[in-house]
Amino acid sequence: MSAIASRRALPRIDRGVWLPLLAVVTALAIGALLVAATGVALPDAAAAFADGAWGSGYAIGASINRALAIGLVGLGFIVAQRANLTNVGGEGQIALGGIAATAMSLYGGASHLAGPLAFVMPMLAATLAGAAWGAIAGAMKVRFGTNEVISTLLLSFIGIWVLYGCVQSEALLRQPMTTSATLPESLEIPEATHLPRLWGEADVPLHVGLPLALLLCAVVAVVINRTVFGTMLRAVGANPDAARRAGMPIGGCIVLAMAIAGAFGGLAGALMLQGEQWTLKARFSSGYGFDGLVVGLLARGSVKGVIASALLFGFLRSGGINMELVANVPSAIVVVIQGLIIVTLAAAALWIERGAVR
């Protein structure tokens, strides 16, 4: 019996690795054809992509930083997914996180705090703000039965517009208007609240967010797989009636799971602001929340899956931006390629699952 099982398991593991790779390669190949169809010389486009994605220390750092933000949202996504909840609100949670981190850095006195507290406190504020935004959706689900897909999506739009309002109003976070040309964005946050670089002088924009995110990956993996709480989330997600009968606090689990998902979004916002951008702009997050949602979906509940797909999307984004800037490939093509990857990976997942059933 067990011999049969293990013999069966072997090719399945293989499939689990090569099928997704095949899916990505297929999507990229179709993407290449599309690029060629727009009249851009393929070698030029490829060179621009490679240059932007991993052509220099800076490029690699930027790609990884993108992967960090996307991956954190994805990490939160799979926590909520354990409880069968779908967090579509990453974009709004990022926005709230960005607002909180900016406010804390500029006006919350964080920069006067000693040592690491100067940049930790804004991160904490961002995490809490994101958690609150997520918890709202959870509470609405528990109290009124509101579907969290809809509530998180709508809360996302609200978050984006709250961000917009914050950077438009001097009473809030907009920098003082000195001329009519003053941009609708915040002041730059003080140096002390910037996230410390990992390599001081080198031109690699990697910061402490990277080790933090890796640590959180490990924490999430342990929590969802090896704690009572993680098991409760699974039970609540798989069968709420049985979970309730077993005396589990269903409402608490749902609110907490959504709050955790939101917290990761908020933290992603803090990393983006304090790691790279340093000023809060209306278009502070250009869809990282939604990319994170996709990463979470593709990961299919596994932390390793989040890491892999977040890196894929981070590099893809960096390369795509450079392809647009240097080789004049329409940015829409990059979005199309992302979409293709999602479709082919979903197909691969289906295939893997069918293989498992047989």
Place this chain on the structure above:
Amino acid sequence: MSIEAVAPGTGSHARPVAAPPAGGDGTGALLSLRGLRKRFGALVALDDVSLDIARSEIHCLLGENGAGKSTLCNLIFGVHAPDAGEMVLDGRPHRPGGPRDALAQGIAMVHQHFSLVSDLTVVDNLLLGQARGVLDRAACAQRVAALADEYGLAIAPRARIADLSVGERQRVEIIKCLMRSPRLLVLDEPTAVLLPDEIRALLAVCERVAAGGCSVVLVTHKLAEVERAAHRATVLRLGRVVARSDAPARDMRALVRAMIQRDLSGLGAMAGAALGTDAVATAAAADAGAAARTITRRPSAAVVLDVEDLVMHDAGGVVALDHVGLAVHEGEILGIAGVEGNGQSELAAVLSGMTVAASGRYRVGAHDLFGRPPKAVTRAGVGVVPEDRHRVGCVPTMPLAENLFLDRLHEFRRFGLLDRRALLAKAAASMREFDVRASGADQPFERLSGGNQQKAVLARELTVPGLRLLIAAQPTRGLDVGAVEAVYGYIRRACERGLAVLLISSELDELLAMCHRIAVMYRGRIMGECDARPDERARIGAWMAGHAA
């Protein structure tokens, strides 16, 4: 030859099953099945099944749960296609691509779960999918009346399905089939949901249908029905034909032996009751009842469950519980009898804390549990075996170990983590104690057989800390005889140690064999309460039908 005893287990795989005898009247078989085989994944549901359905006969398909009876019906009706073998209907190959084909061929089937739209009237349901263009309700009503007359299927054509009893709904399903003037009528476990009187009426209908020239395939695991109505019977076990009989009433004992691999005389009372053989069950119930009452509760036995004036309305405002009052003492089993849907589910839901009643009293010992959540109920020492074990009793996708301790996972917390090694070890011990068979404690719950799932739920609920009351709702539904005996064995032993048990079941025979006292529910009310003696059967039956005795 009356019975072809095919000893299973000894047979080599290749041994051909002898061709079944043709129908007695010499006209040849209506439907011949030859060498049918059907697999679902690793499970072989049917293995080399051959049998003939003669014209105008009532052919009983017997077998325990999982024997392959429903699968066989689904092959005949075109729901599934066989992997191997062939079917011949009236001399022509029968290969239905779906139920639609089977219907066109004159085969009609009543499934275990009815397919009626509850908001529509009887006539509208009958017209569904059959009428073209303008609905001719009057003509349809006339046809219903004619059929009802012919077969004794009394039904009001204008009634809404929602207002009908389960038995009446079944009649509508049968009329739906008969309106197509079928050659073959397949009834899958039709008696499971019926009152004793209704069963008798249904069997009479079957006889008339057969007399009218239509063959009837009657699927059942109750022997009494076979005894009463079957012209011939075929016994399935683990997907194979293990016995056939041309005179089932005479071959009863041999059929039972083939079905459950044991002699009836060696069976416990519970198994006899589960099989529903009248004679056996009554005798067994008398025995068991007497045995049960030898552990008479001491006069001083304390009241454990104390329920009074419990009132609840369902979502539509209809009374679901109508001033229900119950008392169960230490070491006592109180049975709740009644046709399903008369408030038993609601009662169990309220007592387990899953729903809150409008008013009343609910106490267990010194704990006031009215309106309290499930956690408080468990804390008070109440174990619950829920009616729907898949929806409430377990998390099917999670491992057996987690399910065995679903309500006390926090006991396995160590350094903030779930100590799975301890969990698995305790689960293994629990599996041994309650004879839960699985490939291991890590096996997903949904992969266990029904009997083992139920034993696992029972294992969890009987080990609730400070257990003093067990509420078991339909604990043997869908289980085979062996599992029924095991489940009741555990409950009875716990009871002997002083546990109070509230046993809700629609199987009166089981209640008579198991309980000290029986209360009967009808439309949310307790119609009456009496000792669980076989000679009270008539009174209980009257209460179940809503007649105050």
